[in-house]
Amino acid sequence: MSLGDDQDGSGGYGGTGQTRTHLPGGTTDVYGGARRSGRSSSRSLVTVVGVIVLLIAAIAFANRGGDDSASSEVGAGGQPRATSTAASGTKPVRSTPGVIPAGYAHDAQGAQSAAANYSVALGAAGMFDKTQRDATLQAIIAPSRLAEFQSSLDTAYTPAFSKSIGLNDDGSTPAGYTFVSRTNPIGTKVTESSQNDMTVEVWCSGLLGMAGENSTNPVTSSWFTVTMKLEWTAGDWKIVTQSQKEGPTPVPGDDTASSADEMAKAVDEYGGFTYAR
Template sequence: MSPGDDGGYETDDRHLTRTRLPEGEISDPYAPSRRGGVRPSRNLIMVVAVVVLLVAAIAFANRGGGDGTSGDGGKETAQGAGGATAPSGVKPVEGKNGGIPSGFARTEQGAQSAAANFATILVSADILKPSRRHEIVPQVFTSEKAPEFQTKLDGAYSKDFLSKLGLNENGEAGKGKTYVSRTVPVGAKATEYSDTSASVDVWCTGAFGTAGVGSTTPVANDWFTMTIKLRWTNGDWKAEGFSQKNGPAPVNSDRAASSAEDISKAVEQYGGFTYAR
């Protein structure tokens, strides 16, 4: 389950998608075997050689620190596909307003951080709750766009729409059920950037649905990309609009799905994160 271009939700059949890590013990193929009778002079030569190699490795790693990501949040140049989302060490935000991160840096990195945070908020369980939604929208969108999106989202998440998800008019699940809408940014890239505006693509995965006995919309995994248009206003990045498209999605695994009880407990026990670059 994921938001449509008009702010609503699109429902279709999804399969759980998990990342499986290699299992089992890993032995060290380079571990030295036990050998006896080594002369002290030979041991000394080996120790000196190791020390020299370590010093050379450290010097090489520290040479030209700008080869990785830039510490000033500017345009980053790193080798490999992961360079676009490598961490810089710059603190992402200075504070929060109503639980929503704010105070993003006026840099490309700051715009990406803002977009990643907005993605988690705009596709969350809170956005379905009218009272909470009316707090979120003014914090996420510019003052010029907030009224427009408030009307759009109120219309999209109508009482009739919520009932199809098994929720009441306040966006709450029935007794014994838990509605799940947890979005996790996997990566972000700025497709356009200037000091006053930006467009950022945020690749996301997440868990969406209602956990509980008798649920007609069980919790499933989804993969999608959100494009968020940003504007620098009043000393911070705010959204001017957003859209969403499916994928890219990896191959489904054969990992068995957890029970509705386990999913409900996970949502209650594990809090969300403030996302950063």
């Protein structure tokens, strides 16, 4: 058979205008598929093996134990390393429902967990009640600074302040409404450290307001950073000083605000978290 025997009368195969040529080991694809060689298959095998090796290495790296020191959490330019928020394998902080967690590790990780949990406690609705506030301060403030914190916050949580956000003068919630006050830690960073002293910044989002059909103080969100100086005392981290500043604040999204009933239901049904790494 000649090369031209596979053509139709139009000068091409099947009207494509192309000539089909049968060659040893070649393809019969009329669109000219490339030949596959043993060398190409070998390269493919090497590529697959290489990917598997990289995956195994990545998994091993992700699961390895982290260094608990503050210095190991800081990378180039003072930026946190990616592993700074990875699970450490350290035994979690002791926690009982309704009780502020205690028993933190005596290291940078423990100080960050303490600061995050203490931010939650200081931003809770119970802070507007004198009895609950004093119990909270007793649990998280260094004994040497307790009286100062109590006096300062008693001055801040006045009847006028309670009334300004929709509460009764004594800090209680009016009938038919749900008071919302929550702080949600987003991340933590150690800025100063020594064996028994740590300064930790906690980036937070917060919710504050009154959920109710006729509320004039609807629940709103905010973003802020809490800075705490902690000291190791009586076998745990306790607050020595605390301050707060606005931001960093992201650009608001296009989410539709929920109704007062939906917000009140969410607060009742969704409990808070204990932050420990």
